[in-house]
Amino acid sequence: MSAFEVSGLTASFGGERVLGPLSLSVDKGDKVALVGRSGAGKSTLIRLLYQQVGQQASLVPQDLGLVNALPVFHNVFMGQLDRHSTWYNGWTLIRPFAADQSVVSQLLGELGMAEKLWTPTAALSGGQRQRVAIARAIYRQSDLLLADEPVSALDGPRAHQVMALLRDRFATSVVAMHDVELALAYCTRIIGIQNGMVALDEPSERLVASDIMSLY
Numbered sequence: 001m002s003a004f005e006v007s008g009l010t011a012s013f014g015g016e017r018v019l020g021p022l023s024l025s026v027d028k029g030d031k032v033a034l035v036g037r038s039g040a041g042k043s044t045l046i047r048l049l050y051q052q053v054g055q056q057a058s059l060v061p062q063d064l065g066l067v068n069a070l071p072v073f074h075n076v077f078m079g080q081l082d083r084h085s086t087w088y089n090g091w092t093l094i095r096p097f098a099a100d101q102s103v104v105s106q107l108l109g110e111l112g113m114a115e116k117l118w119t120p121t122a123a124l125s126g127g128q129r130q131r132v133a134i135a136r137a138i139y140r141q142s143d144l145l146l147a148d149e150p151v152s153a154l155d156g157p158r159a160h161q162v163m164a165l166l167r168d169r170f171a172t173s174v175v176a177m178h179d180v181e182l183a184l185a186y187c188t189r190i191i192g193i194q195n196g197m198v199a200l201d202e203p204s205e206r207l208v209a210s211d212i213m214s215l216y
Ligand SMILES: Nc1ncnc2c1ncn2[C@@H]1O[C@H](COP(=O)(O)OP(=O)(O)OP(=O)(O)O)[C@@H](O)[C@H]1O
Pocket: 013, 014, 018, 036, 037, 038, 039, 040, 041, 042, 043, 044, 045
């Protein structure tokens, strides 16, 4: 069953085509890794896909999109802002409800940073900030994850742990990533992007790292 289908996607900057025309059909249960060299068009594709599927998805953008002045709790809570009334969100800004604190705290615990619940996001390291954006995406509880380099700032063991968590928490995902070994280990389908076009689209089980390295 299809999770989403797009066709004729294109993107240009300054009159220069950087993506497409590109068509993509993603089935429910697909865990897609977008791979390819820097500048190939992966981030542009993730952005366009998010525009197409919209609120249905959880997004981890490359720039993370965090509000630095707010504590970690509030940044994670933003994953569900559109599920609550304005008064509930306003009240949460000042005095968060215990039930929400408990859920966010548990999620942060799974990401190894429960003690940072009330730390201003500006005071976190790059890898911690990345995990806050991941927590926000998981907290959203959607079926589809769109993520752009979500583990690029994490050390090896933590990157494996987070990739396993994302695999288990989202039915379907499209994740841009540079680490080919992680892509093969945690994704079921590898899509290689070259010059804004699909140059490879294969199940992970049919590929080894050297097949993908030809894209670089
Ligand atoms: N805002 C922008 N203005 C002009 N050109 C852009 C802009 N954003 C992206 N591009 C260009 O579009 C192309 C694709 O960029 P994109 O960020 O999608 O690549 P990428 O595969 O995600 O790279 P990376 O792995 O380095 O993040 C590049 O040539 C880039 O220079």
